[in-house]
Amino acid sequence: MMNIDDIITAREKMMGTVHQTNLEYSSTFSKLTNNEIYLKLENLQKTGSFKVRGAFNKVHSLTDEELKRGVIAASAGNHAQGVAFSASALNIPCTIVMPKGAPISKIQATENYGAKVVLEGETFDDANNYARHLQQETGATFIHAFDDEGVIVGQGTIGLEILEQLPDVDAVVCPIGGGGLIAGIATAIKEINPNVKIYGVQTSAVPSMKRSVAERNPIMVNALPTMADGIAVKKPGDKTFEIVQNYVDDIVLVDEMEIARTMLLLLERNKLLVEGSGAAALASLIYGKLPLENKNVVCLVSGGNVDVNFISKIIERGLVESGRYSTFKVILNDKPGELEQLLHELAVTDANIRRVIHHHAGKDVLPGYVQVEISVETRNKAHIEQIDWMLKEKYMHVEFI
Template sequence: MVVSLHEIEKARQNLLGVVHRTPLDYSRTFSDYAGNEVHLKLENLQKTGSFKVRGSYNKMGSLDKADLEKGVIAASAGNHAQGVAYASSRLDIPCTIVMPLGAPLSKVQASKDYGANVELTGSVFDDALDYALDLKKKTGAAFVHAFDDDAVINGQGTIGLEILEQLPTIDTIVCPVGGGGLIAGIAAAVKEKNPSIKIYGVEAEACPSMAQSLAKEEIVKIDSIPTMADGIAVKRPGQHTFHLVQKYVDGLVTVDEMEIARTMLLLLERNKLLVEGSGAVSLAALLYNKLPIKNKKVVSIISGGNVDVSFISRIIQRGMVEAGRFMQFNTILKDKPGNLVKILQIVTKLRGNILDVSQSHIGDKVYPSYVQLTLSIETKNHEHIQEILDALKQRGYTIE
C-alpha cells in the first residue's frame, strides 16, 4: 500500500459508519486573538476521543483474516491504544496494547473497557514501542503502528477530505505533530487536491523530533523532557511520515508548556471544550503568533480530548497561574488578634478573591509569638497581582 489521494478516498469509504464526520467550528474569540479566521476541527469529539481511530480501523480493516489469527499488538501513549482497542472490538479481534508506565489512567482504563489487554512498560512511547515489537516477534500477532504505516496514514488523511468539503475556501491548516501520521495524511490529501493550501505542523518544545530531523535532513532520535502534550511526545519520527512531511508540509514550529496550558484553559473557558495538551498545540501556535500568517482562513486541528480527570484541576490551576488568575504567598505576622483581619481587608479591598487561608506556628522563620500566613487568591491578571503585592509591601508586609 502507498499513501495517495486514491487510497485516502478508499479509507474514507472503509470508515463510513465507523467514525464521526467531526464538526468544523468557527471561533470568533480565537479569530480575534490570532488575527486570522480560525476554525476548529474537533477531533476531540471523535469516537474514542481522538482522531486515532481513523487510522487504526483502516489498518486493521485492510489486513487478511490470516494476518489477524493471533490478534493485534500496538504501542501507544494512550489515544492510539483506544483506537486500536475500539477497532478490535468492532472486528472481534483480540488485542494487546503496550503503554508507558506514566500513561494517563483514563486512557489505560478506556482501552481495557474496549476489551484490550494492556501492558505498561517504560517511561515514554518509544520504550513501549520497543517492547511491543519484541512481543510481536514472540507471539506472531499483527502489529498496528501508531503512525508509521501507510494504511494508518491514509486513515488519518480522511480528516483532510472532510475539511476541504466543510471549508472549500480554506487557506491554511495547522496540525499537531508527534510521530507525524496525522499531518502526513492530512497534507497528502489536501496538497493533492489543492497545492496552494499551506500546511503547518506544531510540536511540543519539550520533544521536537520532527523539526530536528527536518533540520538535519535525516531521521534522528532526540532526548526529550516531560510534557503535558504526552500524545505527541515521540522521540523519533516515522520513516514514512518523515518523507511525506518533507514533501508536503510548509513549516514546523514549537510551543512551550506555558502556551499549551493557557490554550487548554482558554478552550475550556471560552469554547467549553475539554482538550488534551497534544490537541491544543495547533491552536496555541496561532494564539502565540508562531506562524507567518495573517488574515487567512485557518483550520486548527484539535486532535484529542482524553484528559485524565485528576489532571484537569492541575491544568486549570497551572493555566490560571500562567494567566495571572491565581497567586499564593507567605508572610510572617505577629500572633495577636486583629492582624489577620488587617491583611485580609487589604486584599479584599483590591478585589482579590481569597480562596484559602492557612496559618502555621512552626517553621524556620517562625519565632515564638509569630505565625506564618499563607494566602491563596484568585486574581484578574498579572497587573492585579502586582497591585496587591505593592499594597501589602507599602504597609510593611514582607511577602514570599
C-alpha cells in the same frame, strides 16, 4: 506509495462507523489571532481522538490470516483506544503496550474496549520497543501508531473533510508526534490543492520532527516531561518523515505554559475539553508562532482524552499563568486582630480569598510571629502587582509563590 485515491477509499470504508467531525468557527480565537479560525473537532471523534481513523483503516485492511493472529500495538493512549475499538468490532484478540505514565483514563478506556493492556517503559518509544518484542514472541500483527501507510491513509480522511467543509481554506495547523496525522492530512490536501499551507506544531519538550527536518534525516531526541503525551515521540517515522519533508511548509514549537493556557482557554471560551496535544496547534497561533494574518485557518483539535485528576491541575496552572490565581506568604505579629486587618486590606483590593494557612514554625518565623500563606483569586497580572505593592508597603517579609 499511498496517494489520494487510497485516502478516498479509506473514507468510504469507515463511513457509518467513524464520525465526520464538525469544523467549528471560533470568533474568540479569530479575534485573538487576527485570522479566521476554524477548529476541526477530533476531540469529539469516536474514542476521543483522530487515532481511530488510522487504526480502523489498518485493521480492516488486514488479511484473514493476519486477523487470526490478533493485533498488538504501542501507544500513549489514543492509538490504543483506536486499535482496541477496531479489534473489538472484528472480535479479534488485541494487546496494547502503554508507557507506565499513561493517563489512567486512557488505560481504562482501552481495557473497556476489550484489549489486554501491558504497561512498560517511560515513553512511547520504550513501549513501542517492548511491543515489537512481544510481537515476535506471539506472532500477532503489529499496528504501528504512525509509521504505516494504512494508518497514514486513514488519518488523511480528515484532509478530505476539511476541503469539503471549508473549500477556501488557506492554511491547516496540525500537531506532530510521530507524524502520521500531518502526513495523511498533508497528502490529501496538497494533492488536491497545493496552494494550501500545512504547518506542524510540536512541544519544545520533544521536538523530534522539527530537528529531523533540520538535519534532513529522522533522528532521536531527548524527551523532557510534557503534558502533551500524545505527541511525545522521540523519533519520527521514516515514512512520515519523507511525507513531511515533501508537503509540510514549516514546523514550530510551543512550550508547556502555552499549551496549558490554551487548554484552559478552550475549556472556558469554547466549552471544549482538550488534551495537551490537542491544544498545541491552536497554541501556536495564539502565541504568534506562525506567519499568518487575515487567513482562513483550520486548527486540528486532535483529541480530548484528559485524565480527570489532571484537569484540576491544568485549570490551576492556567489560572496562575494568566494572573487569575496567586499565592503569597507574609509574616505577621502573632496577636489578635493582625490577620483580620490583613484580610480587610485584601478585600479592599477585590481579591477573593480561597485559602488561608498559618505556619507558627519555620526558618523565617521568629518567636512571637506567624507566617500566613494565602491563596487568592485575582483579575489579571496587574491586579497581582497591585496586591504585591500594597502588601510590601504595609508588611515585612512578603513572598509571592
